[in-house]
Amino acid sequence: MTTRDDVELVVRQQIAEILPSVPIEGDRHLKDLGADSVDRVEILLGVLDRLGLRAPLSDFRDVPNVDALVDVLAERVS
């Protein structure tokens, strides 16, 4: 059973892989953490891969920040 905490860990690990040494604040958008469009694509695809999810990227275009991304993904995993 994957919990929200598990999803959050995966999201944070993936962000850290693409944006090394960037402090990850949950209330900020990936853009504000310094992720450009290619970085954002790689973060999303990596997270979906690690969680074993298949979903259109377009489903995540209006997600306002990292915490909300975790929420949306946790809902899908469960």
Place this chain on the structure above:
Amino acid sequence: MTAGIEALNVYCGVAQIPVRTLFEGRGLDTDRIGNLMMRNRSVGLPFEDPVSNAVNAAKPVVDLMDPADKSRIELLITSTESGLDYSKSVASYVHEYLGLPATCRVVEVKQACYAATAAVQMAVAYVASGISPGAKALVIATDVALVDERGQYAEPATGAGAAAVLIGEDPRVLTVDLGAFGNHSYETLDSARPTPTFDIADSDRSLFAYLDCLSNCFEDYRSRVEDVDFATTFDYLAMHTPFAGMVKAAHRKLMREFAGIPPARAEEDFTRRVLPSLAYPSVVGNLCSGSVYLALCSLIDHAELAELDGGARVGLYSYGSGCSSEFFSGLVDQRSAEALAPMRIGEHLEGRCELTFEEYAAVLPANLTCLVPEQDRTVDVTAYDDILGRARIDRDLLVNTGTKDYHRTYEWLNT
């Protein structure tokens, strides 16, 4: 029946600016140049418009045709998001300045960066149908850039110019795999040109749509064609290139989904199958619906086609905002390289004049009004003599000299 691309050429203007120069001039974060994967972008000059770009791309193709073949061009399609009039097509002017036969259909199509591929597929089907044996069709994707500092990071990625694609029964450049295609379309406002003076773009919406459509198109392609394996069926890939880094991300996505290869192990495949298609786009920028054909030119000019027995299969992907998209395929071989060589595309791109940031900024205001209908306008071509003098372009170019009672006027300029 075989059908496909008999001849192909691009025209990418007489001027370019290094991407780093543009980043520094605008105060953009230069750390982002890495993921952009671009070195230069073409810059249109105020005497260049969708008509002149189209004619300058197609003229070398038409000039190489013998008169009998030229008389068989039965279909001229311009594809553009830089329309000049609600009624009169860019193609009508192009037909005149290329001296095409009167017995030729003339029409313009629009669907952002996808429309040229729709036109190419319709033209291929027309030729392959056999209803007019020996017929040829000329598809020209042509656009101008309407971008300034408001475009932020899109500004350094935006190109200008045209791609001319001659379709016929002797596909020396690309033999299209008839019936092998996959499509995906739906309504979205990811980017658009709501007025003749500016573009709007939602970068995430657009890039996510591009990537989602790519996967869906490939799924559709796979459902129509037997025994397709993304990793082995295609020797090369050429894709619509909003910026070269986007194509790298697209390749990684397909490798994850359809070959089970993680990004860390996709690099060698990218270098071998995709990188040859990015040499030209990375020094031109986004050529709109001509972009995938610029990538195809790049591939043919940079791949080791001579070493291949029986040719190489290319997977092509075209995406246009709004949105519509297609994955299709075809064969290239040494004959493709020989057919493209006389166009000297590499020399043309090398010969563009390098602009300073100040020169670039100075031409923007006139460029941004290029598509605005004006009853009477004069474009002073001589004002750009210095830039033209620094460009190494050894051919006559069509230039827009203005409008006279709404009719656009052109001259041939001996460079």
